[in-house]
Amino acid sequence: MVREAAAPMVDLNTTPLIDVMLVLLIIFMIAAPLMSHKLPLPNQAPGPDPATIPARHEITVEAIGNQVRLTLDGELMSESMLASRLQIAGRMPAKEQAEFRISAAEDVRFETVASLMAMGKRAGVARVGLD
Template sequence: MAFSSGGSGGAMADINVTPLVDVMLVLLIIFMITAPLMTHKVKVDLPEANLEKKQEPLPTPPITVAVQDDGSLFWNDEPVTKEMLESRFSVEAQKTPQPQVNVRGDKTTKYRIVNDVVKTAQAQGMRKVGFVTVRDRSN
């Protein structure tokens, strides 16, 4: 705070604005220099949008693969062999949109057998593979 040299001897209540003006001018110059640099953009040719409504493909029903404890396989309740299963997976993987595969394993089936079915489906290109379970009703 500045003190007056006059006869009153009290504190001077005026604010010294010179440092404030100096800081504001420096900031103004900095922003004037950097603002044009920030507006420089990379030119990209964007694709044009077509607003016509497309027909969406109908959703395909999911495929259910059942695995029994003896290793027998069923494709939508139809018995199949491993070779038939691979060929059907490869045919279904080519479809757009790809149907979902639901694997139903018997309670006593070893996980190795179920895992073989899942790996076969993924190896043939199936992306949506899930498991079907029954909710525990003891609660």
């Protein structure tokens, strides 16, 4: 009585895989109706009227030797004149203030641009940026 060696079983047992898939199917069937509920969002007011959008002023900074040349919208001015213009703009409510954009040449020192930005903030200008 010689017994033959049984061949190893090579089939994949798919029963646990089917069980997991059925559990996931039930979970998604329960969760899907819950995800379709929408949250009521408040209607946003339309944007501001283009006529009421504040103006934009361009501050240009150029270095000529050791001196700095400042222009506001193409008008040459000293640092004190620019400071007074910024103070006038800073007295207005923040929503009505114009935006001041600083455009500096490559050879202008960083400290100069930083001092102009600080000057605008000290004057109360809400929006001072760089170009």
